[in-house]
Amino acid sequence: MLAPEIIRRKRDGHTLQAPEIAAFAQGLADGSWSDAQAGAMAMAILLRGMDRAETVALTEAMTASGAVLDWSQAGLPGPVLDKHSTGGVGDKVSLLLAPIVACCGGVVPMVSGRGLGHTGGTLDKLEALPGYTVDQPPDRLAAVLRSVGCAIVGASARLAPADRRLYAIRDVTATVESVPLITASILSKKRAAGLQALVLDVKVGSGAFAQDAALAHTLATSLVQVARGAGLPATALVTDMAQVLGSTAGNALEVRESLDALTGRAADARLLDVTLGLSAELLHLGGLHASVDAALQAARQALASGAAAERFARMVAALGGPADVLRDAQLPTAPVQRVVPAPRAGVVAALDVRAIGLAVVALGGGRRRNGDTVDPRVGFSGVRGLGTAVQAGTPLATVHAASADAADAAAAALLAACRIDDSAPPPPPWLHARIAG
Structure with a gap:
């Protein structure tokens, strides 16, 4: 099948057949489609869309473009389950979740990713632990x-190579925002990981890719329907990203907050709500509990008993990290730490969470371009949530920076991202919607 003819058919609004879509995925994987042709196809899909059957076909074709993990002979002790998030700020x-679900x-x-744009990456967080090998x-x-029952690692180049190439092309051709392409990208990698069930965390709010509810619901529905159409049981929760999730943003700081939550030293209520809610959905979807409520109780017990903390420590040690991360995480610390005081009394009424994420990137905690080195030490801790009452001088957050100048810039960015009013409506709930097949 000729690439120009397939591109022309989608450009003109036709529904593509599975063999045409398979030819596109194969051309991405083996290089027989040029970057120009792949970019043109991505733009045609962005402008003309894809129906559910087309998106299922694209997902399956990109999955089949490389290796698909088969766990049937691996002797694993339970169903193979996973979670995917569309990304946010402070999303740890x-x-x-991984050790909680393993305990249950x-x-x-x-199979996780690195930071993208203003959003943090799970692999970058874990690599703040010395020796941890993704x-x-x-x-x-x-x-x-x-x-151990869980392992958080990076994607092999053998998994979904068609998506790996298309992802890079979308990034430089203004075609990232296509819901069918996002859906197929996420699900092709997850299906290639050999999963039996998947829970999806679709963020909505100022710190999310989907900043309005309509887009978040459209994406969540697409992910669930296409996953199920491709034979992967899935449920999506639309969760709030109108504020930093937890109280930290930055790689080592987020690992420290996660350890505190696992061990019960300190835990942000919204972070626990999101984590336990997703864990319960996944345990139920994977057939380990007859109801979400029963699964939620099991997840809570795994956390409260310390079993999840112990499981996380075993995973870190098994993957090359500190031998006893609960006792000595060996996390690096920034040389400059500066409190950002509230300029006036009032209530934290709004946060530009995307701007806070970009401030972490500017500190060196993310990448401005491929190949940049991430500084795991930098970021924000003690970030105040929506609805918090403050006095003039009350800390809004603490900046962790490599230099005084960088700390000054980050403090200014945080102040610009935070609106303090005399009063504010209640913050939005952590859960906006649940979408099942």
């Missing part, structure tokens, strides 16, 4: 899953 849920009988081969060969990954 994966670090809590699931097996979690969590690139693991399949036999080592299987061994860790058998012994």
